[in-house]
Amino acid sequence: MAREWGLKLNTGCWVAGVFITVFCLGVYWNRHWTFPINNICTTIQQSNNIENPKETSRLDSISLHNEVIKLPRMTYTQPSALSPLRNDVLVMTPWFAPIVWEGTFNIDILNENFRQRNVTIGLTAFAVKKYTVFVETFIKTAEEHFMIGYKVNYYIFTDKPEALPTVSLKEGRKLIPVRVEKYERWQEVSMRRMEMINKMSETRFVSEVNYVVCVDVDMRFADHIGVEILTEQFGTLHPGFYGGKRERFTYERRTQSQACVPSDEGDFYYAGGFFGGTVLQVSRLTKACHEAMMEDKKNGIEAVWHDESYLNKYFVYHKPTKILSPEYLWDNGMGSPPILKKKRFLAVPKNHAAIRSNNRK
Numbered sequence: 001m002a003r004e005w006g007l008k009l010n011t012g013c014w015v016a017g018v019f020i021t022v023f024c025l026g027v028y029w030n031r032h033w034t035f036p037i038n039n040i041c042t043t044i045q046q047s048n049n050i051e052n053p054k055e056t057s058r059l060d061s062i063s064l065h066n067e068v069i070k071l072p073r074m075t076y077t078q079p080s081a082l083s084p085l086r087n088d089v090l091v092m093t094p095w096f097a098p099i100v101w102e103g104t105f106n107i108d109i110l111n112e113n114f115r116q117r118n119v120t121i122g123l124t125a126f127a128v129k130k131y132t133v134f135v136e137t138f139i140k141t142a143e144e145h146f147m148i149g150y151k152v153n154y155y156i157f158t159d160k161p162e163a164l165p166t167v168s169l170k171e172g173r174k175l176i177p178v179r180v181e182k183y184e185r186w187q188e189v190s191m192r193r194m195e196m197i198n199k200m201s202e203t204r205f206v207s208e209v210n211y212v213v214c215v216d217v218d219m220r221f222a223d224h225i226g227v228e229i230l231t232e233q234f235g236t237l238h239p240g241f242y243g244g245k246r247e248r249f250t251y252e253r254r255t256q257s258q259a260c261v262p263s264d265e266g267d268f269y270y271a272g273g274f275f276g277g278t279v280l281q282v283s284r285l286t287k288a289c290h291e292a293m294m295e296d297k298k299n300g301i302e303a304v305w306h307d308e309s310y311l312n313k314y315f316v317y318h319k320p321t322k323i324l325s326p327e328y329l330w331d332n333g334m335g336s337p338p339i340l341k342k343k344r345f346l347a348v349p350k351n352h353a354a355i356r357s358n359n360r361k
Contacts, residue, residue, distance in 0.1 A: 238329070
């Protein structure tokens, strides 16, 4: 009997000892570790919030990490996992970047999202020498079709700011001339675009806009172009090569060039006349392309398609997070293929030889 009681007593003491030990550890933990852990969590939270202070400050000091987009009640056709929106074209790349075609997005849903974020879009175009004649049509048609309902800054890079037309703009939209040097050759103007966009990204865009869209000025907007194009980094399928094999692409093939793409590499051929993304990514892209150009220039090399060649090399190894279909860059001289439901951004007919003349006018 005594042995039984001793066994029970020993067991009870052991249980009590464990309980007291756990209790004491809990009190110690609460007193000595609660606040440091809270401080650490607060520090991590704050570091997340200021990961990019210049960008978050532009969104009225609202942290993108904590922001919850609440959509109002909306009625629209329910999407079906078994019914693709388009079965005549590729709508998703192997790296899960969407390819934007008419019929693949709901602009009402996208607008609700972006308007609550209060974004501003910068649109860049170069009007150097004779290219100033295209600015009026470019701006007027943009006012009809480009980012309607959003704040837009039109950055027109030009050697003749006084020659820019006066165009009536909607509320929240600005025409901002940016003076640039008049280069002798149009090829030099084309290649210097990357350098100038990069400088503006680092000095002005970072505090003035959320996204940068870079396009050619000798074009006209012909249909809706909105926030469906916005993403971290986007490129546009070239209208002459969107259905072609990589062997046909006019990549720079000389191995001595920084723009060289081997014949067994490359996904698509992208147009140099329509690309963009966030200020940070556009800054990185243009910096890389400009540095590659300067390296080639030092070695007496000029890439076959100038800035477009370096853009394509960059996209081979830095994949776009979204790709625009040829709807977003088209020339009516190429006809109207059935897959093209919209023609949103069209080349203006012109005499290339006269416009690109390398005289000093």
